[in-house]
Amino acid sequence: MAHFTKATSVKDWLNQRLAVETVEKVMASEYWIPKNINFLWAMGMILAVTFTLLTISGIFLLMYYQPHVDHAFYSVNFTIMREVDFGWLWRHIHGVAASVVFLVIYIHMFTGIYYGSYKKGREMIWISGMLLFVTFSAEAFSGYMLPWGQMSYWAGMVITNIFSLGSLHLDGLVEWIRGDYVPAQAFLNRFFMLHVFLLPLVIMGLIGLHFAALRIPHVNNQDGEEIDFEEESKKYLADDTKNSKVMRFANDFLSKDLMVVGFFLIFFFYLVFWHYSFALDPVNFDPADGLKTPAHIYPEWYFLWSYEILRPFPVDIGLIAFGFAQVIFMLLPWLDRSENTVPANRRGKFAIWFWVMLVDMVVLTAMGKLPPEGIFSTIGLVASLLFIAMWIILPFITKNEKKA
Amino acid sequence: MKENSRRGFMGKAFGAVAGLGAIGSLVAMKKSWDPLPSVKAAGFTTLDMSIYPEGEMITEKWRGKPIFVLKKTAEMLEAEKSDPAAQARNIKVGNDNFMVCIGLCTHLGCIPAFRKKEGNFLCACHGGMFNAAGDVIKAPPPRGFDIPPFRIDGNKMILGEVGPEYQAMKDNGVTL
Ligand code: FES
Numbered sequence: 001m002a003h004f005t006k007a008t009s010v011k012d013w014l015n016q017r018l019a020v021e022t023v024e025k026v027m028a029s030e031y032w033i034p035k036n037i038n039f040l041w042a043m044g045m046i047l048a049v050t051f052t053l054l055t056i057s058g059i060f061l062l063m064y065y066q067p068h069v070d071h072a073f074y075s076v077n078f079t080i081m082r083e084v085d086f087g088w089l090w091r092h093i094h095g096v097a098a099s100v101v102f103l104v105i106y107i108h109m110f111t112g113i114y115y116g117s118y119k120k121g122r123e124m125i126w127i128s129g130m131l132l133f134v135t136f137s138a139e140a141f142s143g144y145m146l147p148w149g150q151m152s153y154w155a156g157m158v159i160t161n162i163f164s165l166g167s168l169h170l171d172g173l174v175e176w177i178r179g180d181y182v183p184a185q186a187f188l189n190r191f192f193m194l195h196v197f198l199l200p201l202v203i204m205g206l207i208g209l210h211f212a213a214l215r216i217p218h219v220n221n222q223d224g225e226e227i228d229f230e231e232e233s234k235k236y237l238a239d240d241t242k243n244s245k246v247m248r249f250a251n252d253f254l255s256k257d258l259m260v261v262g263f264f265l266i267f268f269f270y271l272v273f274w275h276y277s278f279a280l281d282p283v284n285f286d287p288a289d290g291l292k293t294p295a296h297i298y299p300e301w302y303f304l305w306s307y308e309i310l311r312p313f314p315v316d317i318g319l320i321a322f323g324f325a326q327v328i329f330m331l332l333p334w335l336d337r338s339e340n341t342v343p344a345n346r347r348g349k350f351a352i353w354f355w356v357m358l359v360d361m362v363v364l365t366a367m368g369k370l371p372p373e374g375i376f377s378t379i380g381l382v383a384s385l386l387f388i389a390m391w392i393i394l395p396f397i398t399k400n401e402k403k404a
Numbered sequence: 405m406k407e408n409s410r411r412g413f414m415g416k417a418f419g420a421v422a423g424l425g426a427i428g429s430l431v432a433m434k435k436s437w438d439p440l441p442s443v444k445a446a447g448f449t450t451l452d453m454s455i456y457p458e459g460e461m462i463t464e465k466w467r468g469k470p471i472f473v474l475k476k477t478a479e480m481l482e483a484e485k486s487d488p489a490a491q492a493r494n495i496k497v498g499n500d501n502f503m504v505c506i507g508l509c510t511h512l513g514c515i516p517a518f519r520k521k522e523g524n525f526l527c528a529c530h531g532g533m534f535n536a537a538g539d540v541i542k543a544p545p546p547r548g549f550d551i552p553p554f555r556i557d558g559n560k561m562i563l564g565e566v567g568p569e570y571q572a573m574k575d576n577g578v579t580l
Pocket of ligand 1: 509510511512513514527528529530531532544545
C-alpha cells in the first residue's frame with residue numbers, strides 16, 4: 001500500500017486518495033489552448049452545455065411520459081404540456097435543444113473542415129466527432145418517435161423500411177427491427193429504450209473519446225500553425241505568459257468560452273420562450289394513424305439534405321447515394337490529400353470546394369423540404385449529383401495543392 | 405515452459421467458455437426482438453367480398469397495414485384489355501374481379517391516395533404513381549403494390565393464409 005500521511009486539509013485528504021491535483025492539472029490548469037482561436041472554437045463547449053440541457057429536461061419529461069401506443073400521445077400533449085407544472089418548459093427546452101444542437105454540430109463540423117482540423121494527427125478527433133454525429137442522429141430519430149404522432153409513426157415506417165435494402169427485400173429484417181408488421185407497441189418500447197438509455201450511454205462514451213482524442217494532438221488554431229505545446233507551456237509556467245503561444249484552459253480560456261456560451265443561452269431561451277414552435281412539427285400534433293399517411297412526409301430540417309439525396313433516384317441507387325452521404329464525411333481526412341493545415345481561404349481550389357459544398361448542402365436542405373415536383377425535383381437531382389461529384393473530385397484537386 | 409503451457413491452456417479454455425456464452429446470448433438477443441406469438445397469431449383477417457360496391461376504393465386493415473380493395477367496374481376491365489400485366493393482377497371471387505393489395509407504396513411505405521377521377525393512385529411522398537390494377541406507372545416505386553397472401557373460400561377472402569390462387573400469382577412473379 002502507498003504511504004499515507006495525516007491529512008492537512010480536505011483537499012489533501014482527497015489528493016492522497018484520488019490524486020485530485022493531478023486531475024485538475026490535466027483537465028484544466030495545465031490543459032493548454034492556443035491563443036489564436038476565435039469564437040467558432042467555443043462550439044464544443046456549447047454542445048456540451050446543450051447536451052446537459054437535453055439530459056436534464058429529458059429526465060423531467062421521463063417522469064410523466066408513458067411509452068404505450070394508447071397513452072404516449074396524451075401523456076406528452078396533455079399530461080406534460082397542461083397538467084404538470086412547468087411541464088411545457090421541459091418539453092420546449094428538450095424540443096428546441098434537439099433542433100439547435102444540430103445547428104451547432106453543423107457549425108462545429110464546418111469549422112473543422114474550414115480550418116483543416118481533421119488533418120495530420122487529428123484524424124481521431126474527426127472520426128470520433130463523426131461517430132458522435134451519427135449517434136446523435138439516431139438519438140434524435142428515436143426521440144422523434146416517442147410522442148407517437150402522425151410524423152412519428154410515418155417517419156418510423158419509412159426509415160425502418162430502408163432496412164429492407166431496396167431490391168434485397170429483407171422484409172424479415174424490417175419486421176425483426178419493429179417486432180411487428182408495422183410500427184406498434186414493440187417498436188415504441190424499443191425506441192424508448194434506445195432513446196433514454198442505450199444511445200445516451202453511447203453518446204457519453206463517445207464524448208469521452210472525443211475529448212481524449214484532443215489531448216495529444218491538441219486543439220488546432222486559426223492559422224493552422226504547428227505549436228510546440230511543450231515549449232510554449234514552459235514559457236507560460238515560467239510566467240512569460242505574454243510570449244507564450246498558449247494559455248491555460250481554466251480559468252483563462254474558459255472565460256471566453258463561457259462568454260460565447262452566455263450569448264448562446266440568451267438566444268436559446270429566447271427560442272424556448274417565444275419561438276419553440278419551429279421545433280415542433282404541426283403534423284405530429286395528430287395522433288399516429290396507421291391507415292392514413294400525411295400528405296407530405298419530410299424529416300426534421302437537419303436530416304433534409306441527406307433525405308434529398310435519397311429522393312430523386314430509383315430506390316436502389318437512392319439507397320446507395322444515401323449510404324454514401326452518411327459515411328463520406330468520415331473519410332474526409334484521407335480524401336483531402338493536401339498536407340496543408342491552414343484555413344481554406346489560403347488553399348486555392350479547396351476554398352471553392354468548401355463554399356460550393358456548403359451552399360450545395362443548403363440547397364439540398366431547401367429542396368428536401370419542398371414537395372418533389374417539377375423544377376424542385378430537377379434542382380434536387382442536380383444538387384445530389386453535385387454533392388457526390390464534389391467528393392469524387394476532392395482527392396484530385398487537393399493532391400497538387402501548393403504548400404501554403 | 406510448463407507454467408506457460410498451463411496458462412495458455414487456461415486462456416484457451418476460458419476463451420471457449422466465453423465464446424459459447426457469447427453466441428448463446430446473441431441468439432437470445434435476436435429472438436427477444438422477434439415479433440411476439442400474440443402478434444403473429446393476430447395476423448389473419450377475413451373479408452366478405454360480397455359487400456363491396458363497384459369502383460369504390462375501400463381500405464381494410466391487416467397486420468396493421470392498410471389493404472386496398474377495389475371491385476373493378478366494367479369500364480376498368482375494358483381499359484385493361486390491352487394490358488396483360490394488369491389483368492394478371494386481378495383476383496376473381498365469384499363473378500367479380502378485384503384488386504386487393506397492401507396499400508403501402510413499394511418505395512418507402514407511405515400510403516398512396518386513390519384518385520377516383522383519374523382512376524389511379526398517387527403517393528405524395530416522392531411522387532410515385534400506380535394504376536387501378538396496382539401496377540406502378542411512375543417511379544420511384546420499384547414495383548406494383550404487393551398482394552397479401554390470401555385464400556379464397558366461397559365469397560370470403562382470408563388474408564394471411566396462402567391459397568392456390570395466391571401461390572400461382574407468386575410463382576408467376578405477379579407479386580413478391
Ligand atoms: S414512399 Fe411512395 S414514392 Fe416514396
